[in-house]
Amino acid sequence: MCPSVVIVAPNLPSVSETFIQAHVERLPAEVTLAYGSPPRVGKRVMLSWPRRAVNKVWRIVSGSEADSATLAYERVFERYRPCAVLAEYGTAGVGVMSACLRARIPLIVHFHGYDASMRDVFVEHAATYPRLFQQASAIVVVSRAMERKLAAMGAPARKLRYNPYGVDCLEFAGADPAHAPATFLAVGRFTPKKAPQLTLKAFAQVRHRVSGAVLRMIGDGPLTADCRRLARDLGIEQSVTFLGEQPSAIVRKELRSARCFVQHSVVAESGDSEGTPVAILEAGATGLPTVATRHAGIPDVVIDGKTGFLVDEYDVDSMAQQMVRLAEDPALAARLGGAARTRIEDRFSIERSITELWRIIQSCVASHGGGEQNGRF
Numbered sequence: 001m002c003p004s005v006v007i008v009a010p011n012l013p014s015v016s017e018t019f020i021q022a023h024v025e026r027l028p029a030e031v032t033l034a035y036g037s038p039p040r041v042g043k044r045v046m047l048s049w050p051r052r053a054v055n056k057v058w059r060i061v062s063g064s065e066a067d068s069a070t071l072a073y074e075r076v077f078e079r080y081r082p083c084a085v086l087a088e089y090g091t092a093g094v095g096v097m098s099a100c101l102r103a104r105i106p107l108i109v110h111f112h113g114y115d116a117s118m119r120d121v122f123v124e125h126a127a128t129y130p131r132l133f134q135q136a137s138a139i140v141v142v143s144r145a146m147e148r149k150l151a152a153m154g155a156p157a158r159k160l161r162y163n164p165y166g167v168d169c170l171e172f173a174g175a176d177p178a179h180a181p182a183t184f185l186a187v188g189r190f191t192p193k194k195a196p197q198l199t200l201k202a203f204a205q206v207r208h209r210v211s212g213a214v215l216r217m218i219g220d221g222p223l224t225a226d227c228r229r230l231a232r233d234l235g236i237e238q239s240v241t242f243l244g245e246q247p248s249a250i251v252r253k254e255l256r257s258a259r260c261f262v263q264h265s266v267v268a269e270s271g272d273s274e275g276t277p278v279a280i281l282e283a284g285a286t287g288l289p290t291v292a293t294r295h296a297g298i299p300d301v302v303i304d305g306k307t308g309f310l311v312d313e314y315d316v317d318s319m320a321q322q323m324v325r326l327a328e329d330p331a332l333a334a335r336l337g338g339a340a341r342t343r344i345e346d347r348f349s350i351e352r353s354i355t356e357l358w359r360i361i362q363s364c365v366a367s368h369g370g371g372e373q374n375g376r377f
Contacts, residue, residue: 004029004032004081005027005084005086005361006076006077007034007085008039008086008088008095009035010092012035015247022165027361028358032080034046034073034076037069039076073095077099077103083105084106085107087107088112089111091115094125097132097135106367108138108139108360108364110140111142112142113274113296116149116150118270118272119270129154136159138159138364139159139160141275142297144162144300164301164348165275165278165353166353167349172282173287175258176256177259177336177337181214181259183213183216183259184214184216184258184260185218185260186216187219187263189219189221191272192266192268193267193268195264196223196227198266202316202323203236203262203323204236204320205317205320206323209327213323213327214241216254217243218243218245227242255283259327260308260326261292263279264319265277265292265293265295266295266313267313276296276297280301285341287340288340289308289332289336289340291309291322291323292310292311293311293315294311294312294313308340
């Protein structure tokens, strides 16, 4: 049994990073979240500026390889005595791997999306990712596409663990697509990989064929202003509502009132891709069909023609056609939404996801020497 786990993250989890918060709150262990660089625990900076300055001078004089971040993580380990470290994102794994190696603590690295897709990240970590793959006790991926990508980059197959996100199926429930108006809902940050402008273009076609159709968009980001202008240019401004960033309670309310969930994810010019979008899991758990793209982990969740419809990236016309089908056929929306709910309950519940992640952590601790603290602290 592993009584204590340190989770390492680049920053405090954002509103959209519900998967990290779920790990913090639901893993059956004493969990400590260390975030930022240098790492903090709560409001406590684990290595002060004076100590960092002294360490920098010491490294120059002595040739020591222990940088300030490594020393700060060692302080975290000394204080909280974890039997395992879970790094959220590959980049966070790189930052903590030296400290884990020095402390002889097993490192589990959880990849999520940009860290396994962006070209700039691959360039920056061309030397460190291979070391990370070698040192990590397990490499957790959230989609089959990500699993193939990391394997092609050299991650050992024996270390790769497919464990998609999960959602609370008790919290996300209650949609009634058969009786809901022709309301389409999109939830996600307004970023290039989410391509909200393509969702707007598809909806513009829908609006010309289904007079009562509306689109409601939850989220914010660098493309928000452009999308507002595009809605005006397309003549659909009165049928599109931009709700901005919203808490989970509002997301659940909007899902329960919709006919269909929509998301046109694409590979961005930077290479940035999705992992498995949590919002699509939440929509399915609520009982909504989804119209989305064949992108990253989406086909792992949405079964074309059975729980929703899939189209190719940038195929706005096909997306519009499938949205029109669901706008004109509420019985079809209800049938697909019911199947989506069943699929999420069976394969993508939060209980299943956390149980599997915990099993991975425990197996790494056991193979590293057992449940006792094995480090030098």
